[in-house]
Amino acid sequence: MRLRLVPEVTNFDFFYYQRYTFGASCVAMVLSLVIWLMMGLNFGIDFRGGTTIRTESVQSVDVGAYRDAIAPLNLGDVSITEVFDPTFGPDKNVAMIRIQAQDDTESVAADTVQSVEDQLKEVDPTITFPSVESVGPKVSGELIQTALIAVGASLAAILFYIWLRFEWQFSVGAVAALFHDVILTVGIFSALQIRFDLATIAALLTIIGYSINDTVVIFDRLRENLIKFRKRDLRDVMNLSVNETLSRTVMTSGTTLIALIALLILGGDVIRGFVFAITWGVVVGTYSSVYVAKNIVLYLGVNRDDKPSDKGNQFANVDA
Structure with missing residues (x-):
């Protein structure tokens, strides 16, 4: 059935x-x-501009805990994603944190980035920040x-x-x-x-x-x-x-x-x-x-009189 x-x-x-x-x-x-x-x-960070922080940690990435730690800073649109790569070892857990530009500036201020890092270190003391990159309005x-x-x-x-x-x-x-x-x-x-x-x-x-x-x-x-x-x-x-x-x-x-x-x-x-x-x-x-x-x-409307055969128009049998 x-x-x-x-x-x-x-x-x-x-x-x-x-x-x-x-x-x-x-x-x-x-x-x-x-x-x-x-x-x-x-618009998200991709279209507004902002700052991307790459994190590495021995402990597993807890996106929820990261988000809760950053929330009190009131930074607006914050995107946190875990990065997976087969070349990473078991003690290398990587995440990307994207923060929208604040007050129409090209990037997040250095003291704001430092506040984010301090908040995340309270969640995971082993966390490090190998790179911080900014996306400006032009990009x-x-x-x-x-x-x-x-x-x-x-x-x-x-x-x-x-x-x-x-x-x-x-x-x-x-x-x-x-x-x-x-x-x-x-x-x-x-x-x-x-x-x-x-x-x-x-x-x-x-x-x-x-x-x-x-x-x-x-x-x-x-x-x-x-x-x-x-x-x-x-x-x-x-x-x-x-x-x-x-x-x-x-x-x-x-x-x-x-x-x-x-x-x-x-x-x-x-x-x-x-x-x-x-x-x-x-x-x-x-x-x-x-x-x-x-x-x-x-x-x-469709002109059906101009179809002498069952092939449709001259391109109808072109392989898709």
């Missing part, structure tokens, strides 16, 4: 409320942009620029790839859905003032990859059905394609969310922002695959 989260054959009308669902997506995007412009993002600005280029380049590459594999209408729909996912994710981070750092950029790129994967699966089934049902209305063919891939979509999203929710609850503060971004992205990405990408293709 196989577990089925949805029936083997479904006939849901996903486009019955297409104006409302697409309109809600547009409103959500506008609200996200307004919130972003009004409230801004809670932070370059990181922001590089992050924007990375997201923009990925969207451009996906636009080109979907056009090669399918039709230009499909590529417009797919990239619009990805913009929808990215803007809503940035909007929720701005509204909740969740720390936005390089890990969040990695999460955004992961969301883009996950969302386009789900979209392409439905697009591929749609292309097959457009050839199979040439005389059938485009809306009905799209609805059939979504229903035929519904089981796969629910299983993929559901199992992914199970792992993400476990990490969100048990993963700790260090990765919570990253995991929250991906969790949110899986939800909105699944939604946008149907209610944004497919709606745009439906509005633009």
Whole structure:
């Protein structure tokens, strides 16, 4: 007996409320942009600048104890991560402590760094501080620029790839859905003032990859059905394609969310922002695959008369 989260054959009308669902997506995007412009993002150390302290100790690193020791200093955004390396011996335990710049200065003051070191020595007398490095505003600005280029380049590459594999209408729909996912994710981070750092950029790129994967699966089934049902209305063919891939979509999203929710609850503060971004992205990405990408293709229309064979366009059989 196989577990089925949805029936083997479904006939849901996903486009019955297409104006409302697409309109809600547009409103959500506008609200996200307004919130972003009004409230801004809670940038982490990667984008604000600050100081990184490397620690080494004979004792095991206790991130919680380190954080509790530094908390009374009220230094704002402090990130503590343990460094793992197979070359480290059992008596070499390394951690990286990142402290945001204070009062718009380029780095944390020397007396503040000394206070941090004193607090940590009370937790672990064997601790040493082999290096202290600062990240200034110039480097932070370059990181922001590089992050924007990375997201923009990925969207451009996906636009080109979907056009090669399918039709230009499909590529417009797919990239619009990805913009929808990215803007809503940035909007929720701005509204909740969740720390936005390089890990969040990695999460955004992961969301883009996950969302386009789900979209392409439905697009591929749609292309097959457009050839199979040439005389059938485009809306009905799209609805059939979504229903035929519904089981796969629910299983993929559901199992992914199970792992993400476990990490969100048990993963700790260090990765919570990253995991929250991906969790949110899986939800909105699944939604946008149907209610944004497919709606745009439906509005633009697809010319099915220019397909003399079942090969789609001239690039349809290019190996992925």
